[in-house]
Amino acid sequence: MIPADWCIPQGVNIAFTDRHGGISKAPYDSLNLGDHVGDSPFAVQQNRQLLAQQLALPAEPQWLTQVHGIDVVDVDVDTRRHADGSFTQQAKQVLAIMTADCLPVLLCDASGKQLAALHAGWRGLCHGVLEAGVAKFTAGSELYAYLGPAIGPNAFEVGAEVRDAFINNAPAAQNCFVAVAGTSGAKYLANLVALAKLRLQAAGVQHIYALEHCTFTLATAYFSYRRESTTGRMASLIWRD
Known part of the structure; x- marks a missing residue:
């Protein structure tokens, strides 16, 4: 699933899951990795074990309770897990983000020794979760970013207040929104990527690489909260040998 032309530093591993290969029943079918969406706890645990086996993970992922904020925890020294990003400098430490339309962003430095996983819904993205993640790295690091599946630019309709919030932070953001015809500027299609x-x-x-798979339109491949409301969660993971 990782494009062959993506440059990934030696020793770094990344993975994006889809909705296939697990045991969860509808509407969570089948590889639901979220334990907060109403699925059977047994099914979620089995799915996480299947994921660990399939990817040969060196450790249990550092699952977060995501809150659409900008807090990024250094899991090497911080036991908090209510956050929207994680960072590590330890080998065999597996970072994970769960999504079902929001944008997962994985970061590493050129040496492959510093890693982060970030949850970028529109709120976190607007308020600075990516910047908070970058700030965890040693100043001056050469950084690589890998953007996973998320709701696409033809499906993510938002109100004018969302567009205005982004433009207030960065005027160039206006180029990432397209007005929805017939709404008199009240609705826009937003391009999260x-x-x-x-x-x-x-x-x-x-260095920025994007998968650009739309979770909303690719219904057979991905979970989508906006499409289904009650649904599962995919995971995006990063770790180093």
């Missing part, structure tokens, strides 16, 4: 690239570039991230 473009918004994330804009913020990452401004934060000094030199």
Whole structure:
């Protein structure tokens, strides 16, 4: 699933799951990894074990309770897990983000020794979760970003207040919104990937790769909260050998 032309530093591993390969029943079918969405706890645990086996993970992922904020925890020294990002400098430490339309962003430095996983829904993205993640890295690091599946630019309709909030932070964000015909400027289609690239570039991230798979339209492949409301969660993971 990782494009062959993506440059990933030696020793770094990344993975994006889809909705296939688990045991959960509808509407969570089948590889639901979220333990907070109403699915059977047994099914979620089995799915997480299947994921660990399939990816040969070196440790249990550092699952977060995500709150659509900008807090990024250093899991090497901080036991808090209510956050929207995690950071590590330890080998075999597996970072994970769960999504079902929001944008997962994985970061590493060129040496492969510093890693982060970030949950970028529109609120977190607008308020600075990506910048908070970048700030965890040693100043001047050459950074790589990998953007996973998220709701696409033809499906993510938002109100004018969302567009205004982004533009207030960065005027160039206006290019990431397209007015919905017939709404007199009240509704816009937002491009989460473009918004994330804009913020990452401004934060000094030199290398950015995006999967650009739309979770909303690719119904057989991905969970989508906006499409189904009651649904499962995918995971995006990063770790180093």
